[in-house]
Amino acid sequence: MLRLQAAVTPYPVEPSDAGIAAAAGIAVGEVVRFDLNTLGGGPLPGVTAALAGFDPGAALEYGDPSYAQLRVRISELVAAPAERIVPGAGADELIRLITTMVAGTGDAVVILTPAFPMYAVEARLAGATLVEVPRRAPAERQSVADIRDVVTATGARLVWLCTPNNPTADHYPLEEIAALANGLPALVAVDAVYQEFAEVSLGLADEALSPIPLQADLPNLIVLRSLAKAYGLAGARVGYLVAPEPLAARFDAARLPLPIGSPSEAAALGALADRAAARARHAQIVGERDRLAAALARLGCEVLPSVTNFVLVRPPDAHRLESDLALRGLVVRAYPDGPLVDWLRITARDVAENGRLIAALDDLLG
Numbered sequence: 258m259l260r261l262q263a264a265v266t267p268y269p270v271e272p273s274d275a276g277i278a279a280a281a282g283i284a285v286g287e288v289v290r291f292d293l294n295t296l297g298g299g300p301l302p303g304v305t306a307a308l309a310g311f312d313p314g315a316a317l318e319y320g321d322p323s324y325a326q327l328r329v330r331i332s333e334l335v336a337a338p339a340e341r342i343v344p345g346a347g348a349d350e351l352i353r354l355i356t357t358m359v360a361g362t363g364d365a366v367v368i369l370t371p372a373f374p375m376y377a378v379e380a381r382l383a384g385a386t387l388v389e390v391p392r393r394a395p396a397e398r399q400s401v402a403d404i405r406d407v408v409t410a411t412g413a414r415l416v417w418l419c420t421p422n423n424p425t426a427d428h429y430p431l432e433e434i435a436a437l438a439n440g441l442p443a444l445v446a447v448d449a450v451y452q453e454f455a456e457v458s459l460g461l462a463d464e465a466l467s468p469i470p471l472q473a474d475l476p477n478l479i480v481l482r483s484l485a486k487a488y489g490l491a492g493a494r495v496g497y498l499v500a501p502e503p504l505a506a507r508f509d510a511a512r513l514p515l516p517i518g519s520p521s522e523a524a525a526l527g528a529l530a531d532r533a534a535a536r537a538r539h540a541q542i543v544g545e546r547d548r549l550a551a552a553l554a555r556l557g558c559e560v561l562p563s564v565t566n567f568v569l570v571r572p573p574d575a576h577r578l579e580s581d582l583a584l585r586g587l588v589v590r591a592y593p594d595g596p597l598v599d600w601l602r603i604t605a606r607d608v609a610e611n612g613r614l615i616a617a618l619d620d621l622l623g
């Protein structure tokens with residue numbers, strides 16, 4: 258009865274806090290998630306205030322399906338007209354929207370690996386043919402020339418470029434993004450959900466690394482952003498797509514009417530109202546990331562340079578370290594197979610949480 262005959266490969270779902278606590282025999286409150294790339298340091302003050310002031314009556318009614326206010330705030334953030342912003346329930350929902358709008362049965366979708374797994378999940382659901390362009394080594398980005406060759410050879414309709422890339426923590430400069438999209442007969446979807454951390458890491462101004470201005474010359478470039486990571490709203494599910502006209506209107510017409518619930522919308526407006534607080538938090542996290550990276554290197558791990566809020570590291574025994582840390586309630590991301598099987602991805606969180614992790618690493622690796 259199902260359209261897809263093959264089994265669906267789901268997103269690799271992480272164990273819950275409760276599951277980890279039960280396996281480790283500790284209290285749920287002792288579990289710290291270094292595996293999800295979320296924002297350490299607690300909610301941003303604007304979010305706390307917005308949710309404290311949220312009128313439950315607003316949840317009784319449907320919200321504004323045009324998201325007029327939210328789009329204006331986002332348009333101020335990214336310096337693009339509100340009409341070119343398409344809201345979604347996190348970047349995840351927009352990955353589905355992009356994929357289903359662009360690719361169908363048998364169409365080629367190009368994915369650079371390793372990268373965020375949802376591009377592949379959605380391409381498979383759409384019945385598209387996945388074309389992977391793997392890295393030769395975790396620290397070696399695929400060249401624009403190689404990617405363009407694969408897109409051309411396969412006649413791909415969609416290519417995903419995650420920059421900064423999850424999980425390798427590096428990024429493509431804007432010139433390379435432009436060179437990739439320029440004249441390519443495919444839609445180039447840039448997933449930039451970690452952009453804010455890269456700007457702080459590289460000492461650049463807000464939005465200095467945004468690919469959005471490139472859209473003036475590149476009608477096939479769409480940009481995916483999220484408030485999940487940099488604005489601490491992973492659980493609220495607020496993402497957005499910035500597309501050139503007339504693509505934006507087409508995507509907007511195809512999205513769900515109300516993907517973002519009213520409490521989440523209020524939280525997003527609260528977060529965006531205080532960008533200075535967000536930037537200060539990014540600076541704090543980037544400093545903590547460097548402290549964590551230095552500790553890991555001192556303890557004999559190979560640490561890839563990072564412009565994000567996480568690091569990719571190769572410890573002497575990744576799986577042993579991951580399970581030893583989990584027994585202490587400290588959850589890091591391991592890879593069961595594939596090119597990163599010997600690596601771990603670790604999110605930098607706040608000073609106290611990172612301190613706990615570094616103490617455990619000292620104990621286990623020192």
Ligand SMILES: Cc1ncc(COP(=O)(O)O)c(C=O)c1O
Nearest residue numbers: 347348349373423450483485496
């Ligand atoms: C590269 C990348 N894109 C998208 C997402 C999903 O973002 P959201 O929580 O907004 O759906 C993630 C989350 O881990 C990610 O790492």
